[in-house]
Amino acid sequence: MAFNVTIRQSGRQFQVEADEPVLTAAIRQGIGLPYGCKNGACGSCKGSVISGEIEQRTHSSSALANDEKTRGMALFCCATAKSDLEIDVREVSGVGDMAVRKLPCRVNALERVADDVVVLKLQLPASERLQYLAGQYIEFLLKDGKRRSYSMASPPHHEGPLELHIRHMPGGVFTDHVFGAMKERDILRFEGPLGTFFLREDSDKPIVLLASGTGFAPIKAIIEHAIHTGITRPMTLYWGARSKKDIYLASLAEKWVADLPNFRFVPVLSEPTEADAWSGRTGFVHRAVIEDLPDLSNHQVYACGAPVMVESAHRDFSAHHGLPAEEFFADSFTSAADLVNAV
Known part of the structure; x- marks a missing residue:
């Protein structure tokens, strides 16, 4: 079963499947809703449910407080639809033009720039180029099905490898691997580009x-x-x-x-x-x-x-x-x- 979601301000509509987070459906259909972590921790995707019923799943209390819930607020990264919805949320133009893809990559270089920071450079296949907005991130697809998110430090016009800055989080499965076992030429897989953090170029403000x-x-x-x-x-x-x-x-x-x-x-x-x-x-x-x-x-x-x-x-x-x-x-x-x- 699928439900219709209408964005109040623009009137744009998209469909969300049962048990599918509203944000996931929007990304899948090229609708630019604001978001960051996608796991209920940051609050970037917060908006209002004007009409309809949702189920709000597990999230950080700092991202969505109880009093906000009572006012009809929701985190769309972890809210699923139980009926057709009308929502009020700020749309983000530009991100819908960037196709989200899953790609393989090879570790090109690992450079320790601080005791707990590595600059990781990733080489894409020769036939591939990732289009993205400066400020967006990718998610590594790990073998256990988990994901780890890292922002791209290289700008979109850069012709060389993708550059990421990774801080060691002791006990973290992925960063322990990066700092302990990862080596050049290792193969990784990621999905991207993701996120709505990028420079708004239509402004002249400092x-x-x-x-x-x-x-x-x-x-x-x-x-x-x-x-x-x-x-x-x-x-x-x-x-x-x-x-x-x-x-x-x-x-x-x-x-x-x-x-x-x-x-x-x-x-x-x-x-x-x-x-x-x-x-x-x-x-x-x-x-x-x-x-x-x-x-x-x-x-x-x-x-x-x-x-x-x-x-x-x-x-x-x-x-x-x-x-x-x-x-x-x-x-x-x-x-x-x-x-x-x-x-």
């Missing part, structure tokens, strides 16, 4: 790029795409990490500063060591943005990294510093651990 840890990866792709396409909007990169070594490509960011008159780079350390001899900014990275830009009403913000950083930035920027809700774009790097407090 851009704030906010990264924590390896959240720098999709931010790097966005910056390099902007450079390639000649975008001249002012850009400021705030990159937060624990210590100096965790800003693992600082030299690249400093090169952008030297080459681009409209580009600023602000590294922020939360736990600098004595060996760092750090005289730069410290504390929470999103607080550094607020210190520099107390009025964000005429900016766009692109935030990527740890869920606590993304959530804090979204809350504080919108509630206290004038950022319009529709000008905050985020990719929250969630993991299975983020579903511990699931409901």
